[in-house]
Amino acid sequence: MATRVAVIGAGVVGLATAWALERLGYACLVFEQGAPGGGQSAGESRIFRHAHDDPRQFELAVLSRRGWREWEQEFGVRLITDDGAMVIGDEGVARLSRYADDPDSEVRELSRIEVREALPILADFDGPALIDDAAGAIRSGLTIANLIAAAGLNLVPEKVExxxxxxxxxxNVLSNFGPRVFDAAVVAAGTGTARLAGSAGIEIPSSPQAHMRLTLPLSSRSPLPARLACLQDSSGAFGEAAAYGSPVDGNAGYAVGLALSAEIDPAGDSGQLGELTRRTSAYVERAMPGLEMSGAVSFQRWITELPWASDGLAIWQAGDAYFIAGHNLFKLAPALGTVLAGSVDAGSVEAGFRPEDRLGEAIFDSG
Ligand SMILES: Cc1cc2nc3c(=O)[nH]c(=O)nc-3n(C[C@H](O)[C@H](O)[C@H](O)COP(=O)(O)OP(=O)(O)OC[C@H]3O[C@@H](n4cnc5c(N)ncnc54)[C@H](O)[C@@H]3O)c2cc1C
Known part of the structure; x- marks a missing residue:
């Protein structure tokens, strides 16, 4: 009989893990308390980027990019646009230029005119800019739909306690349906992972924060551009220290957020989120004249950052149970699925992914 693995969470990481496990010959049962893909993985469009502060995460992104191409072949659909990911401003340019000579990223400098060609909705920008042509926007909804079709056949609508x-x-996995015994379990429950890790005696130091972004239609005054790159803006030119953007709906819209999150207020006061919304709108008005402010739609989710880095991630182990936590995991999902499945297969967390490895930590000399 095939080894039985419980996967808790049908977000992109849990589904990627179930898919990788099934390809290794394991039998998975995927537990999901709500809509599959409805947690942190919800909403259209995520940025795939190679650039990370930690070179180990650059290597992981390279592996993941290959994984995305394999998924595209398996599913027969394009999952990452080929419009590239552009950085403007000193900090982002310094981060990406560290990988400029690596053949896996396709990094080139952009002139003022080329910035405009890469992202025609952006206001005039005359400063340092690079683009990674091997990066782009992830079609997140399509990814989830294809993973559910591939790996979600044994998906049960149960909340794991x-x-x-x-x-x-x-x-032992106890759900609202009752207890079951599995040979191993992978917990990729997003904001629910820390609580479930607690039931296995593990403390994960992640505190949820609220994050929001706006999605806006492109101005109807201009034709749909052939190219809309993702953006990471650390220039400060448009009144915010760090902002990001990525295209949606075949370039008919663009999602924009600030690299900021709000404390979660148990009393339900959304004052901080309201302030984030106001600042994001002001940023869009300054930075993106090619977007229609009147059509803005807000999207909010809790995110789970680890204390050592905004891109930090780790896998905790208790016996045959594995728990993954971190932020900005979407782009890395194919690689993380492989690593989690490999950890189950080997009986221990792959070196480099344990909490003490502090994956994602900035280890470049800032000088
Ligand atoms: C606005 C926004 C923008 C982002 N931008 C980017 C980006 O550009 N690039 C990038 O790489 N990442 C980005 N991220 C982060 C990325 O989306 C997440 O890191 C990723 O989706 C996490 O996937 P996951 O599968 O780990 O978690 P989730 O998608 O949250 O999945 C966990 C699932 O577990 C279920 N669950 C929880 N508890 C239980 C339980 N007890 N029993 C059963 N089921 C349970 C939940 O319902 C959920 O469906 C962004 C996130 C947000 C919110």
Missing amino acids: SVTPREGGGV
Whole structure:
């Protein structure tokens, strides 16, 4: 009989893991308390970028990019646009230029006119700019739909209450449906991972924060551009220290957010989120004259950052149970699915992904 693995969470990471496990011959049951892909993975468009502060994460992004291409072949659809990811401003340019000579990223400098060609909705920008042509916008909804079709056949609509390793091997999984025993479990439950890790005696130091972004239609005054690159803006030229953007709906719209999050207020006061919305709108008005402010739609989710880096991630282990936490995981999902499936297969977390490895930490000399 095939080894049975419980995967808790049908977001992009849990689905990628189930798909990788099934290809290794494991039998998976995927638990999802809500709509598959409805947690942190919800909403159209995510940025795929190679640029990370930690060169180990650059290598992971390279592996992941290959994984995205494999998924595209398996599913027969294009999942990452070929419009590239552009950085403007000193900080982003310094980060990406570290990888400029690596053949896996396709980094080139942009002139003022080329910035405009890469992202015609952006206001005039005359400063340092680079683009990675091997990066682009992830079609997140299409990704989830294809992963569900591939790996979601054994998806059960159940909320998991606890995940506890058994003495001598295996894992007890208790859901609202009742208890079950599995040979192993992978918990990729997004904001729910820390609580389930607690039931296995593990403390994950992630505190949820609220993040929001706006999605806006392109101005109807101009024709749809052939190219809309993703953006990471650390220039400060448009009144915010750090902002990002990525195209949606075949370039008919653009999602824009600030690299900021708000404390979660248990009393439900959304004052900080309201302030983030106001600042994001002001940024769009200054930076993106090619977008229609009147059509803005707000999208909010809790995110789970680890204390050592905004891109930090780690996998915790308790017996045969594995727990993943971190932020900005969408772009890395193909690689993370492979790593989590490989960890189950090997019986231990792959080196480099344990909490003590502090993956994502900025280890470049800032000088
Ligand atoms: C606005 C925004 C923009 C972002 N931009 C980017 C980007 O540009 N690039 C990038 O790479 N990443 C980005 N991210 C982050 C990325 O989307 C997330 O890191 C990623 O989607 C996390 O996927 P996941 O599968 O780990 O978690 P989730 O998608 O949250 O999936 C976890 C699932 O587990 C389920 N669950 C939780 N608890 C239980 C339980 N007890 N029982 C059963 N089911 C449970 C939840 O319902 C959920 O569906 C962004 C996130 C947001 C919110």
